[in-house]
Structure formats: structure tokens, C-alpha cells
Amino acid sequence: MHHNSPPTRSSASIASLRLERLNRLLFNHYPDAIYTINTDGTFHTVNDTVCQVLQKEREELVGQNYQLAVHPEYWEHSFSYFKAAHEGLPQRYQTVVRSSSGESVFLDVTNFPLKVNGEMVGVFGIARDITEQKHREQALLRTTQELKRQNEELELFRKIIAHDFRSPIARLLGLSKLLQKDNLPEKTQETALSALLQSAQQLDGMVQDLNQMLSLHHQGDEPREQCDAVELVQLAMNSLQADISSAGGSITLDAPDTLQVFTVKAFMASIVQNLLSNAIKYRSPDRALQVNIQVAQQGKEVVFTFTDNGKGMDLDQVGSSLFRMYKRFHHEVDGKGLGLYLVKEQVRLLEGRIEVESTPEQGTTFTVTLPV
Amino acid sequence: MYKKVYIVDDDEVSIFLTEAILEAESFATEFKGFLDPKKALYNLLENAKNSNTSALPEVIFLDLNMPFISGWDFLEALAPYEHALKGRCRIYILTSSVDEHERQRAAASGLVAGFLQKPLQDGCLTQLKRN
Numbered sequence: 001m002h003h004n005s006p007p008t009r010s011s012a013s014i015a016s017l018r019l020e021r022l023n024r025l026l027f028n029h030y031p032d033a034i035y036t037i038n039t040d041g042t043f044h045t046v047n048d049t050v051c052q053v054l055q056k057e058r059e060e061l062v063g064q065n066y067q068l069a070v071h072p073e074y075w076e077h078s079f080s081y082f083k084a085a086h087e088g089l090p091q092r093y094q095t096v097v098r099s100s101s102g103e104s105v106f107l108d109v110t111n112f113p114l115k116v117n118g119e120m121v122g123v124f125g126i127a128r129d130i131t132e133q134k135h136r137e138q139a140l141l142r143t144t145q146e147l148k149r150q151n152e153e154l155e156l157f158r159k160i161i162a163h164d165f166r167s168p169i170a171r172l173l174g175l176s177k178l179l180q181k182d183n184l185p186e187k188t189q190e191t192a193l194s195a196l197l198q199s200a201q202q203l204d205g206m207v208q209d210l211n212q213m214l215s216l217h218h219q220g221d222e223p224r225e226q227c228d229a230v231e232l233v234q235l236a237m238n239s240l241q242a243d244i245s246s247a248g249g250s251i252t253l254d255a256p257d258t259l260q261v262f263t264v265k266a267f268m269a270s271i272v273q274n275l276l277s278n279a280i281k282y283r284s285p286d287r288a289l290q291v292n293i294q295v296a297q298q299g300k301e302v303v304f305t306f307t308d309n310g311k312g313m314d315l316d317q318v319g320s321s322l323f324r325m326y327k328r329f330h331h332e333v334d335g336k337g338l339g340l341y342l343v344k345e346q347v348r349l350l351e352g353r354i355e356v357e358s359t360p361e362q363g364t365t366f367t368v369t370l371p372v
Numbered sequence: 373m374y375k376k377v378y379i380v381d382d383d384e385v386s387i388f389l390t391e392a393i394l395e396a397e398s399f400a401t402e403f404k405g406f407l408d409p410k411k412a413l414y415n416l417l418e419n420a421k422n423s424n425t426s427a428l429p430e431v432i433f434l435d436l437n438m439p440f441i442s443g444w445d446f447l448e449a450l451a452p453y454e455h456a457l458k459g460r461c462r463i464y465i466l467t468s469s470v471d472e473h474e475r476q477r478a479a480a481s482g483l484v485a486g487f488l489q490k491p492l493q494d495g496c497l498t499q500l501k502r503n
Contacts, residue, residue: 162471163437167383167490170468174389174491181396188392195385317440 033127036114039086041065044122053129055099071096071104085111085123106134168203172196216345229259229295229302236272243280249289259295261302261372267346274339275366279308301369309363322356374400374430380412381435390433390466393492399501409441413449420453425460433466436474447483454483464488
């Protein structure tokens with residue numbers, strides 16, 4: 001089968017090429033990487049494309065174990081396929097190799113067992129460079145995720161418009177209609193007028209909140225900068241000092257002299273400010289407010305801990321809606337209900353985590369962990 | 373004119389407003405506003421359990437979006453006493469929400485006599501009075 005007899009008529013035609021030479025030409029110049037691997041895992045032959053992909057000379061590769069070219073994270077994965085091919089089963093899989101300059105190359109690999117007279121002698125492989133395709137897939141995935149997130153946000157806005165914005169508007173409408181009535185008791189008229197103003201102010205506040213929230217994601221692209229986490233906490237403490245002392249409260253800070261963090265300064269400042277003002281807002285009327293703030297570095301992360309002795313919450317009851325927009329959990333306190341939502345979004349954009357522990361009538365601890 | 377009307381709403385201004393509109397329309401002789409739905413619920417459950425129907429309000433205006441106990445939770449808690457309340461106590465959802473899902477959900481509930489949008493309209497009150 002291998003040896004066709006050479007044609008006799010012409011010496012300068014394709015037909016004059018011996019199949020063996022044709023095969024070798026095809027092997028060497030084929031745009032996909034083609035190679036054979038001995039049963040001990042060393043390269044037996046490699047074509048030009050293998051050398052180009054791995055950026056190595058043929059002499060460097062032949063005799064070397066194929067695993068050395070594979071990205072370490074894919075060693076086990078590619079070995080299992082190699083083993084299966086070695087046991088006589090053709091394999092098709094994707095893997096990642098590293099070129100000598102350290103670049104990752106995604107490959108779509110086909111492995112066949114190579115047998116001579118029924119005996120396994122090695123593995124034959126064809127690998128296509130799918131790096132570009134992979135990058136496109138990853139970019140597509142990122143876009144899909146971003147679109148999904150934006151759609152969820154749109155749904156959230158729809159709910160805010162339907163539920164939350166309608167509420168002050170309905171009040172404005174009702175109050176103005178009420179004020180048009182004759183013979184309204186004077187007391188009612190006065191209350192209605194001040195409620196009218198209050199509702200208008202609330203609506204205004206909500207418009208500003210929504211605007212702030214929408215601009216949050218554009219700010220996410222803002223460059224990060226080096227800033228001092230401890231200084232930020234002290235600034236927030238100073239700006240809220242008046243509220244704290246008027247509430248008869250005290251704040252302690254456990255922190256190193258300085259702690260440098262590479263972050264979006266505005267976000268970090270807003271997170272600290274919101275959690276601290278929440279502690280003041282939800283203080284217990286039965287005892288003097290005490291807040292302890294800890295700032296500490298743990299490995300490659302900075303951990304902020306805000307502990308208060310305030311009203312606390314039953315987290316089983318509050319559940320996942322704690323960080324939702326316009327959700328309030330205390331009747332007596334006039335919260336806009338946006339603070340914790342903003343905190344959570346900012347923590348997410350900074351690729352950090354936020355955790356909460358709370359006991360009703362004892363207090364609440366918020367722990368924010370951000371990359372340094 | 374009705375005797376007793378409950379208004380369950382976590383918003384003080386809303387209670388004031390509903391009450392003022394109802395008063396101006398001479399809707400009832402006694403209004404009771406509940407900022408905390410839990411208190412209204414205790415009151416209703418107590419009277420329903422003891423079959424003290426004369427103490428029950430004839431009309432309840434119930435807000436939906438409230439912290440801890442939403443209007444839906446409220447209705448769910450009352451569901452076991454539907455027979456005691458039916459015919460005696462009409463519950464109207466009174467919400468500022470324009471969410472169509474909520475209107476449908478209310479229509480599916482046996483306890484709900486109607487779904488009203490805030491602010492209460494005079495025309496709609498006349499209809500409630502006739503009912």
C-alpha cells in the first residue's frame with residue numbers, strides 16, 4: 001500500500017514525487033501542529049508548526065517530554081487524555097501550552113493511538129491553535145455577563161419606578177387634591193402643606209440617589225490610586241463627629257498608623273462613611289452609642305470591621321434583602337434605604353466582600369474585605 | 373356611613389392623607405391607623421378567633437410595601453380566618469405601586485375585595501360606600 005511504483009512518463013510533475021516525500025512535505029508544512037509521541041511521553045517527531053507554536057527548535061523538542069510544553073494547570077488534564085489515547089482510544093480535547101516566551105496558547109487536540117503490528121508504539125497528534133477563538137469566546141462571555149447584569153439592573157429600576165417613585169408621587173397628588181377641598185380643618189391643612197413639602201423633598205432625594213447609582217458603574221472604570229485606608233476612616237469619623245457627640249456616643253479606632261491600599265478612593269470613602277452613619281442612625285435609644293472600627297491588613301487584603309451596640313437586626317428575618325434598595329428594617333428611623341445597596345455595589349466593583357453579623361438589641365458588625 | 377375603618381400603612385403621611393380624604397368624604401365615623409402591621413394583625417386575629425365580629429372593622433385599607441410584614445404576609449396570616457372575616461370585613465389593597473403583577477395577585481386572593489391605587493379618588497370612594 002505504501003509503495004506506488006513511480007510513474008515513468010515525466011520526471012518533473014507531482015506524480016514524480018514519491019508518496020513518502022509528499023507525506024513529509026505535508027507533515028512539515030501543514031498549518032496545524034502535527035507530532036508523534038513515544039510511549040514514554042517524549043516527542044518523536046514534530047512538524048514546523050509545533051516549533052512555531054512553542055517557539056522552540058526541533059532539536060530542543062525531540063526527545064523531550066511533551067508535558068514540559070503543557071501549561072502546569074493542564075498537566076493532569078492532558079495526561080489523562082494522553083493515557084487514554086495510549087490505551088488505544090482516539091481522543092479529542094482542548095488544552096493550553098506555553099511557548100518559550102511564556103505565552104499561553106489554546107489548542108484543540110486530536111490524539112490517535114499509533115500501532116505497529118497491533119502493538120502500541122506511541123501517540124499521533126494534531127493540534128490547532130484556537131487562542132484567538134478562545135479570546136473571542138472569553139470576550140463574548142464577559143459581554144454576556146455584563147449584559148445580564150445590566151438587564152438585572154434595568155429590572156431593578158423598573159421595580160423602583162413602579163414601587164418606590166410612585167409612592168411620593170401618589171402622596172403629592174393626594175395631598176394637593178386634599179388641599180383643594182373647601183372646609184378643611186385648619187390643622188389638617190397645615191399638616192397637609194408640610195407633608196406636601198416633605199414628599200417633594202423625598203422625591204428629589206430619590207432622583208439624586210438614582211443618579212448617583214447610575215453613575216457608579218461609570219466610576220468603576222476610574223483609575224485606582226494609592227491611598228491610606230486609616231486616613232480615610234479618620235476623615236469619615238471627623239465628618240460625623242457632630243452627629244456622634246450629639247448622640248452622646250463614642251467611637252474607638254484600632255488601626256496601624258497607616259495602611260496603603262490601591263483602590264478607587266471615592267468608593268472606599270463612601271463605604272466607610274455609609275457604614276459609620278448607619279451605626280449612628282440605628283443606635284439604640286436605651287444606651288450610649290459605642291462604635292469600634294478596626295482596620296487591619298491580612299495578607300493581600302485589608303479588613304474593615306465596624307462593630308456597634310445599636311438596635312441590631314434579626315438576620316433570619318431580614319435575609320438577603322438587607323442590601324436591597326429602598327428596603328428599610330426599622331420603623332422609627334427615616335432611612336433612604338439606599339446606603340447598604342450602594343455599599344454592596346461599591347464593594348462588588350472593588351472585587352471585595354461584605355459580611356454582616358447582628359443580634360437584635362445588642363448590635364451589628366459589618367466586615368468589609370478589600371484587596372490591598 | 374361605615375362605623376370603623378382600619379388603615380394599615382408604614383408611612384405616616386399616607387395614613388394621614390387616607391384618613392383626611394375619608395373624613396372629608398364622610399366615609400366612616402371611626403378611623404384607626406396602624407403604622408405597624410403587626411399590631412393591626414394581632415387586633416384582627418384576636419377578634420376573629422373570639423368570633424367578636426362586632427369589634428372588627430368593616431373596611432381595611434392595606435398597604436403592600438411595608439418592612440418586615442408586607443401586605444401579602446398580612447393577608448397570608450389572615451387566611452385561616454377567611455370565613456370569620458368574609459362578609460364582615462372588606463379588605464382593600466391601597467398601594468402606590470403600579471406593578472401589574474401585584475394587581476393580578478390581589479385579584480387571585482379570596483380575602484381581597486379590591487385593588488386601589490394611591491391616592492384614593494373621590495369617585496372610587498363613592499363606589500365603595502355604595503357597596
